[in-house]
Amino acid sequence: MTVSDDAIPALAVQGDLFDAVESAVDEGFTTAERIELDGTSWIEHVHGWLSGSQQVFDDVLAAAGWEHRSRWMYSQKVIEPRLTAEYPDVDDAPLPMLRTVAATLGSHYGASYRSLWINLYRTHRDSTSWHGDTVGKTQETSIVPVLSLGATRRFLIKPAEGGRSTSLTVVSGDLVVMGGRAQRDWRHSVPKQSTPAGPRISVNFAPEPTP
Numbered sequence: 001m002t003v004s005d006d007a008i009p010a011l012a013v014q015g016d017l018f019d020a021v022e023s024a025v026d027e028g029f030t031t032a033e034r035i036e037l038d039g040t041s042w043i044e045h046v047h048g049w050l051s052g053s054q055q056v057f058d059d060v061l062a063a064a065g066w067e068h069r070s071r072w073m074y075s076q077k078v079i080e081p082r083l084t085a086e087y088p089d090v091d092d093a094p095l096p097m098l099r100t101v102a103a104t105l106g107s108h109y110g111a112s113y114r115s116l117w118i119n120l121y122r123t124h125r126d127s128t129s130w131h132g133d134t135v136g137k138t139q140e141t142s143i144v145p146v147l148s149l150g151a152t153r154r155f156l157i158k159p160a161e162g163g164r165s166t167s168l169t170v171v172s173g174d175l176v177v178m179g180g181r182a183q184r185d186w187r188h189s190v191p192k193q194s195t196p197a198g199p200r201i202s203v204n205f206a207p208e209p210t211p
């Protein structure tokens with residue numbers, strides 16, 4: 001189901017024209033903090049990677065083609081607790097700057113990012129449950145970057161076979177990157193929370209298979 005534009009404005013955070021800041025990424029990834037999850041998987045938290053992220057949030061919120069997806073789980077149709085916009089080709093992404101972002105990520109992580117999907121968590125009640133990204137089905141190892149915009153939320157990752165989860169508190173402009181076997185051996189999620197939060201957008205980049 002495509003969400004009509006009428007459904008979105010209530011979420012828009014009032015942008016002040018005079019506060020408009022140029023957005024820019026840190027090409028040196030100087031604030032990257034890497035956590036080795038195990039011998040073959042890692043997660044990296046790049047704090048404040050994108051500056052001027054509020055402007056990017058506003059622009060993506062307004063321009064993306066949001067869909068409210070549902071899928072069959074056993075015999076029940078379940079509506080996902082978030083909105084999504086998918087762009088199999090970054091050239092069709094709602095903002096040209098996302099192409100620059102994809103290219104910068106590609107050269108830093110030695111991968112090629114063409115395809116992306118964007119999530120909108122309308123409130124603290126929206127979420128993404130435990131999963132590994134589909135790239136894990138076809139690629140033994142992969143590097144999946146996720147750019148956060150808007151409200152602060154928790155990003156969790158735990159071993160696929162169960163165990164303690166590692167929690168990252170992710171603020172607007174932060175980048176979270178999962179690498180190695182993280183999509184096969186680990187599961188990640190953005191849980192619902194009881195503390196009220198405004199809307200958050202995550203931009204997820206899928207790596208092309210390496211030839």
Ligand SMILES: O=C(O)CCC(=O)C(=O)O
Binds near residue numbers: 119128188189201202
């Ligand atoms: O929103 C996030 O930070 C992660 C979303 C995610 O893992 C996904 O859509 O596959």
Ligand SMILES: [Fe+2]
Binds near residue numbers: 131132
């Ligand atoms: Fe994911």
